[in-house]
Amino acid sequence: MGTLLRDGATLHMTDTGEGLAVVFQHGLGGGEAQVAQTFPAGFRRITLECRGHGGSGLGKRRPFSFEIFADDVLAAADRAGLDRFVAGGVSMGAAIALRLACRHPRRVAALVLVRPAWTFSPAPQNMRPITEAAELILEHGADKGRTIFARSDTATRLYREAPDNLASLLGYFDRPDAKGFAQVLADIASDGPGVSD
Template sequence: MTGQIALLRDGATLLGTDTGEGPAVVFQHGLGGGEAQVAQTCPTGFRRITLECRGHGGSGFGERRPFSFEMFADDVLAAADRAGLDRFVAGGVSMGAGIALRLAHRHPERVAGLILVRPAWTFSPAPRNMQPVAEIAELILFHGPEKARAIFAQSETAARLNREAPDNLASLLGYFARPDAKAFARVLADIA
């Protein structure tokens, strides 16, 4: 079974997928990701429901601000409701793992288990590992994507990441190339 999900929430059309058969798993993507990331990351053999978070994949941004794990978790729960799921396994990669944890914490009666892949968040707001994302968001919001990329490329943060984590640097540079980079920078700023 493969079906598309479309929800309208706070002026945002949110898109997703309901695919596969077996026990239900609500599995979310990471920051900047979408359905394609989940399809590569999620274990098989399940009925998988994925909602592309606001500003991600084909989903709109909507009117509500700030963007937050709470907002994304509420949207995901609405998708689970639409799919008829009373109880499910919640999971995700990176930010999606954070969303799954939020669902389990707020709705333990609905979450039967967790699948957490590369969780990127700790228990404190604005963790140090998210500093480069916050830096990029601020640069894009102030300078626009093209000039912001040039400034970031010359930064101490970019030089450190080039030495220590070149794959992470390559992923971060993708934020500048998004067609909606200026709008998505608000998501980056709020989540980081």
């Protein structure tokens, strides 16, 4: 694990393994541990924990965006000495990889998109529960916001249809940095990779 300094943010970076280089990014709220659990052996893997994720700081740039996250990831690829690489990720990481491939086609040799939560449109409908949770944290704080969210129609629906998603959303309220991370959630949930179909 190393660090990369960008715009006042100390970002944690992992460069591990050998073989074909794959820059593989985590999902919203995830980090290095999420990627390490799912990524196969036999490749060189570079993962940058995005601003506010894992051990990475928030930095000064606002609003948080796929543009910033992708620029940070490209800087990590540069730090790793990669001229050309496979770009991939899970959920938010897939959207970052998609942006990199479209904005830097000479650098990205292939794409690995795992459960992409964004494709071409900003603020997709599946992000609404995340936006709702973020707004409650920002407006009411983590404890009161969690109580309001747990009683919401969204939480009731997710309890029936997607209990794992509900557990993930409730985890955002329990983070020690809930207020700061809520701004990351709000900004990224309303953004998109900035590419067209």
